[in-house]
Amino acid sequence: MTAITHHIPDAMLAAYASGNLAQPFALVVASHVSICDDCRAALEAHQAVGGAILEGTRAVAASPDLKASVLAQLDAPHSPAPEYRRAGPLPGPVMAALKGAPPRWKRLGMGVKQVLLSADQDGSARLLYIPPGQAVPDHGHNGLEMTLVLQGSFSDEVGRFGVGDVEIADESLDHTPIADAGDPCICLAATDAPLRFHAFVPRLLQPLFRI
Amino acid sequence: MLAVRDNRDRAAFAALFDHFAPRLKGFIMRSGASGQQAEEVVQDVMLTIWRKAEMFDPHRAQVSAWIYQIARNRQIDVARKEGRPVPEALKAEPEVEDDAAQIYALEQETTVLKQALSRLRDDQREMIEKAYLGEMTHQEISTQTGLPLGTIKSRIRLGLERLRHELKGMR
Numbered sequence: 018m019t020a021i022t023h024h025i026p027d028a029m030l031a032a033y034a035s036g037n038l039a040q041p042f043a044l045v046v047a048s049h050v051s052i053c054d055d056c057r058a059a060l061e062a063h064q065a066v067g068g069a070i071l072e073g074t075r076a077v078a079a080s081p082d083l084k085a086s087v088l089a090q091l092d093a094p095h096s097p098a099p100e101y102r103r104a105g106p107l108p109g110p111v112m113a114a115l116k117g118a119p120p121r122w123k124r125l126g127m128g129v130k131q132v133l134l135s136a137d138q139d140g141s142a143r144l145l146y147i148p149p150g151q152a153v154p155d156h157g158h159n160g161l162e163m164t165l166v167l168q169g170s171f172s173d174e175v176g177r178f179g180v181g182d183v184e185i186a187d188e189s190l191d192h193t194p195i196a197d198a199g200d201p202c203i204c205l206a207a208t209d210a211p212l213r214f215h216a217f218v219p220r221l222l223q224p225l226f227r228i
Numbered sequence: 229m230l231a232v233r234d235n236r237d238r239a240a241f242a243a244l245f246d247h248f249a250p251r252l253k254g255f256i257m258r259s260g261a262s263g264q265q266a267e268e269v270v271q272d273v274m275l276t277i278w279r280k281a282e283m284f285d286p287h288r289a290q291v292s293a294w295i296y297q298i299a300r301n302r303q304i305d306v307a308r309k310e311g312r313p314v315p316e317a318l319k320a321e322p323e324v325e326d327d328a329a330q331i332y333a334l335e336q337e338t339t340v341l342k343q344a345l346s347r348l349r350d351d352q353r354e355m356i357e358k359a360y361l362g363e364m365t366h367q368e369i370s371t372q373t374g375l376p377l378g379t380i381k382s383r384i385r386l387g388l389e390r391l392r393h394e395l396k397g398m399r
Contacts, residue, residue: 031359083270110314
C-alpha cells in the first residue's frame with residue numbers, strides 16, 4: 018500500500034469534530050480517519066480545542082436530581098451499540114452503514130456496480146465498484162463530491178488516487194475518473210447533490226439508479 | 229478519570245460529574261437547547277463516560293477533549309435520531325504502562341492552548357467558539373476563521389506532530 022497523499026482538508030476535519038458536516042461527508046471523513054493516522058491526529062487536535070472551549074464554558078448549575086439519577090444508573094444494564102470493524106477493504110464506518118452485512122452490488126452497466134448506502138435531503142453516499150480501465154461516466158457536479166478510494170486506484174485530470182486517498186470535487190471540476198490497471202477500484206463516494214451526467218442516456222437513467 | 233477507568237471509582241466519577249456536568253449543560257444550552265433538553269444530553273454523556281471509560285487514553289487526549297467529542301456525537305444523534313459515522317477505535321494496549329512524561333507533555337500543551345485561546349480578541353474567540361459549537365460549515369471555517377485559527381494553529385500543529393508520532397505503530 019502506497020502512502021496516502023490526498024487528505025481531508027483541515028476545515029472539514031474541524032466541521033466533522035464540531036458535528037457540522039452532512040452525514041454522507043461525515044461517513045467519508047470517519048472512514049478516512051479510520052485508515053489515516055495523520056488525519057486522526059489532526060482530528061484529535063481539533064477535539065483538544067473543542068475540549069478547551071468546553072472547559073472554558075460558563076457553567077450552568079445542574080438540577081439536584083440529575084446527579085442522583087446518573088449515579089443510580091451506573092449499574093443499570095444497557096445494551097451497547099454494536100461496534101463494526103473493518104471487513105476486507107471496507108473500514109468500520111462503512112460496515113456500520115451496511116449494518117455489518119456484505120455489500121449487495123447493483124449493476125450500473127459496463128461492469129460498474131454500486132451499493133447505495135444512504136440518500137436523503139443531506140445528499141447521498143454509495144460504494145462504487147469500477148473494473149480496471151473502466152471510466153466512471155463523464156460528469157460534472159451540482160454540489161460537492163468526496164470520493165475515498167478503498168481498493169485499487171483511479172486517475173483523472175487531477176491526479177492519481179490510491180487506497181486511502183480522498184478526492185474532493187465541486188462545481189468547477191469536470192473530470193473523468195478511470196480505474197487504473199490491477200485490482201478493481203472500490204470507492205466510497207458522497208455528494209450533497211445528484212451528479213449530472215453529460216451523456217443523454219445516463220441522465221435518463223439517473224433517477225432510476227439514483228446515481 | 230484514570231481512577232474511574234482503572235478502579236471504577238464512584239467517588240472519582242462523582243467528582244468528575246461535579247466538574248463537567250455544569251459546563252456540559254452550559255455548553256449544550258449555547259446550541260439553543262432548553263435547560264431540560266440539555267440535562268437529558270448531560271445524563272447520556274455522563275453515563276457514556278462511565279460505560280466507555282476503558283476507551284479513554286490519556287496519551288492521546290485530555291479528558292475535556294474526549295468528553296467534548298462524546299457530547300457533540302450525542303447532540304447530533306439526538307438531533308438526527310440516527311447514529312453518526314465515527315472512526316474505528318484504535319485497539320487499546322492494556323499491557324502498556326501509562327507513560328507519565330507523555331501525559332504530562334499533553335497537559336502542558338493543553339494549558340498553552342487554553343492560554344492562546346484566552347489571549348484572542350473577543351471577536352476572534354467568539355468565532356472559534358462558534359466553529360467548535362458546530363455553528364459554522366466547513367466553507368465558513370475555511371474562509372472566516374483563517375485569522376484566529378492561525379493564532380492557535382501553532383499549538384494545534386505541535387499537538388498534531390506529537391499525536392502523529394504517538395499513533396505510529398498503534399495499528
